[in-house]
Amino acid sequence: MPGNAVLDVNLVERVPQSIITDEFLSACVHCGFCVPVCPTWDILREENDSPRGRLYLMRAEADGRVNPAGAFSVHLGRCLGCRACESVCPAGVPYGHLLERARARIPPRPAARRRERWLLSALTNPGAGRVTYAAARFLRSFGLASALGRFLPGKAGQLLRLLAATRPVFGHTAASTSAPTPSADDRHSEENDETTYVLLTGCVMDGLFAHVHDATRRTLAATGYREIEAPEQTCCGALHAHAGLLEEAREQARRNIEVFERTDCDWIVTDSAGCGAGLKDYPAWFADETEWRERAEALSKRVRDVTEILAAELRRSGGPDGVPGGRTVLEGRVGYDAPCHLHHGQGVTEEPLYVLRALPGLEVEALPSSDRCCGGAGMYNLEHPDLAARVRAPKLAEVQRGAFDWIATGNPGCIMYLGAGLMRSGDRTPVVHPVELVDRAWS
Ligand code: SF4
Ligand code: SF4
Known part of the structure; x- marks a missing residue:
């Protein structure tokens, strides 16, 4: 075969067949409920670019009937990994996990x-x-x-x-330093029953969205949560997992598990939907390693998106009046777009809307295509720019029709890709993280 010279055979052999030929692949009953919700099928109208078709290909590759370097890599490569198919699947096929495993079997050029x-x-x-x-x-x-x-x-x-599109829309305000952050060791000497959390600082979030982290810290402080620093933490590994580089992703996960275990915090908070889904998926990354899987399961139970925490606290305290702090009435219309890795990947659908609707003065609407991918999908928009832009186009039209003052979405990739599209079309609607609006209103 001509392509053999460039195949990384070791990588193919490293990923056990058993993982993708087990009961998960067999669980698909070919009902097709997932097909119409798939953005790539919607555009390309090709069975192999639908979830059902891609699962056929995974099965065929696992059985040795198709070459992983051929159509298999093309059609799996076009998948956004948005997991909309998982949300409607009556058989509970864990498509996102199967995709990560299958991509790891594509021989890289x-x-x-x-x-x-x-x-x-x-x-x-x-x-x-x-x-x-x-x-x-x-x-x-x-x-x-x-x-x-x-x-x-x-x-x-x-x-x-x-x-x-990563610029701080509300300016960059340093996080409050009035309450000193204890280290993990200090935590054990404290005699109080405060709720504690570690913020997953991440890579892109830390580098370009420090203003969102600051907003997260301030809103959690306003609800009485205390941060524990964990500077030894690292990137969650989700970008590597999506690229099929599972061993690199596991290395990062092992380090985070060790670091977060040492902090003994109540919650591990994320303000990036992709990172949150990655942390909650750690047990699946260690499907074949019992000890690490158990430690990953214990960790994933403590992971919460910041909007989950804020919604729970608002409900518990009877609404925004129960939260101490100042109030700024923001007036305007907010269009909410759900990040796929929050909505489909984590099943967090209502909390961001609940939190935003609790802010007086704002009129909050979910975009009609809110539960559909924006096309950003991590690095997908750089690898498949034309297809990504076609996925995004209907959403940009909805934003323009809605005459919103802000678009809110809780994932860095979505903020960037939607913001870039709006800028390209001359639309100046700012795209922000929901917690930035909460922070602004509570300041
Ligand atoms: S909805 Fe689920 S069971 Fe039905 S075809 Fe899609 S993946 Fe298979
Ligand atoms: S993850 Fe998204 S793009 Fe991929 S098959 Fe499922 S619905 Fe389609």
Whole structure:
């Protein structure tokens, strides 16, 4: 076979067949309920670009009937990983997990894999990330990203628009330092019953969305939660898992499990839907390692999106009046777009809307396509720019029709991709994280 010279055979052999030929693949009853909700099927109208077709391909590859370097890699590569198919599946097929496992079996082409690893390292490696994000913030702060991104074509223009969309809409205010943050060791000497949490700081979030972390910290402080610092934590590993680099993802997960176990916190809080889904999925990443799977299960039970915590506290205290702190009445219309990894990946559907609707002065509406992918999908929009833009187009039209003052969505990739699309079409509607609006209103 001509392609054999560039196949990484070791990678194929590293992923056991048993994992994807077990009862999960067999659970699909081919009913097709998942087909119409799939954005790629909707656009391409090709069975192999539907969840059911991709599951057929996974089965065929596992049985040795198709070459993993052929149609298998093309159609699995076009999947957004949005997991909308999981939400409607009556048989409970864990499509997202199967996809990650199946992608790990695609023989990588060395040049593409090198590019992918370089990009992942630039974004997630602590040393390389410091340089990447410092340069990115420099471009952002002087308005260069926004100015050049408005007219530059191609990938360079797209990258600049994505970067410009990360700017803090409400300015960058440092997190309050009035309540000192205890270290993990201090935590054990405290004699109080405060609810404690560790914030997953992550990679892209820490580098470009520190203002969202600050908003998360302030709103949690306002509800009486106390942060425990865990500086040894690392990237959640989700970007590597989505790229099929499961062993790298597991390495990051093992480190986070050890670090978070040491903190003995009540909750591990995320303000990035993709990272939250990654942490909650850790047990699936260790399906074949009993000890790590058990530790991952214990950890994933303590993971909460910030809107889950805020909604629970608002409900418990009888609404926003029960939360101490100032009040700023924000007036305007908010269009909510659900991140796939919150809505489908974590099943968190109502909480962000509940929290936003508790803010006086705001009129909050979910976009008609709120539960449908925006096309961003991590690095997908860079790898499949045309298809991603076609997935995004109906959502941009809804935003423009809705005449919103803000679009709210709780995932960095969605903020960036929606923001970049709006900028490209000359629409100045800002895209923010829901917790930024809460923070603004409670300040
Ligand atoms: S909805 Fe579930 S069972 Fe039905 S075809 Fe899709 S994956 Fe298979
Ligand atoms: S994850 Fe999304 S794009 Fe992929 S098959 Fe499921 S619905 Fe389609």
